Amino acid sequence: MAEYRLETPLKDEDIEKLKIGDTVYLSGVIYTARDAAHKRLVDLIKDGKELPFDIKGAVIYYVGPAPAKPGYPIGSAGPTTSYRMDPYAPVLLDNGLKGMIGKGPRSKEVIDAMVRNKAVYFAATGGAAALIALSVVSAEVIAYEDLGTEAVRKLVVKDFPCIVANDMYGNDMYKEGVEQFIKRGKI
């Protein structure tokens, strides 16, 4: 399992080399969005309207951060559970989204959309929220301020730690990680 340092926006050649289980340290701009923001983003696409950020090559992080203490750009900011975004993710992927960061397995529809669009899903460590917050250099609400913690934020991150959970080849670490464990137990 390899280790990579990648810059956003993600390019096809970045994604082609990633395999499940690889460790990735992401740097650059990523955008935050959870359930409520996803619904609004997908509604905009359906209405043919412009999104609040350029989705081509973008990475969306599923997070609703804690409030920032004075002197910090953001409060604790670990991933939320991704399956709640599954109904929306394929539309975003078909429109150019290249990466998602969250926790927990994805639906077949999302995995198919990743294969179709050369995209990748990163698992961040749930509950390691203070540690992850330290990799955030700056944070700015760019849309849906009324949603509070669920607003869309533009984060600049430096060496954000994550693991490739689904690669563009249709592999799923949530399945294979468990299968490998069970296989090892039987040997």
Added chain:
Amino acid sequence: MRDINVSELTNAVKKLVMDANYYIPKDIRDSLEKAYKDETSQSAKSILQMILKNHDISREKKMPLCQDTGVAVFFIDIGQDVHFVGGDFEDAINEGVRQGYIEGYLRKSLVNDPVIHRVNTKDNTPAIIYPRIVPGEKVKIVAAPKGGGAENMSEVKMMKAADGIEGVMDFVVERVKKSGGNPCPPVIVGVGIGGDFEMSALLAKKALFRNIGERNSDPEYAEIEKELLKRINALGIGPMGLGGKTTALEVFIEYMPCHIASMPVAVNLNCHATRHKEIIL
């Protein structure tokens, strides 16, 4: 009779919610350190290492362990000789939650109605409060902030007596299996058996806050806890669901008598950041 001003409740709750969110209980820390040593897969080890490092950062910087600082749940044992003065009991608890979540930079994670509007209440109230009247003139408050990710993976099932202990165990193991990486494993599994529909769920939640390694006082249930932990860790779900030996740190069962026609079973999962903190007034 002992008079307690409700402002004492407010102050205690404010401190409890902050401390519970910043400081991981020692038994859970120890158990995760052991899991880190035991794991052999690279991803499991690196995830557990991050979780342990996160505890240190939270403690040093007083930043919440998880951004999901939870719905504020309280189990409050009130001595029957206590007389609350100076205001309303529930208002005082909610005021403590409000102050703690705002001044402690904790996330406000509640919406005003569950289906139609879902507008954030902005101060993490209302709290969920389970008061109980007990002998004496003390008040014990247990704060147990609960995140959504793990709570969403919980379930109640009205089983039949004929399902027997095998049926109960299969239901619990299947619940953990279906949850996969979603509830932030390694999890704590709380199981409530008996009572009635809602009591089984309450027993399951209360079970979560026993100390790691503390078995049910009934030797037969203690054996079932051990057997369940073994079966769950054989699933291979592992830390954050990416495969490994440690899917659960513990399984705790609480039970009580029930109706001759019933066998309610509830499973409440909690993440590796199982937060709880208590105070006695």
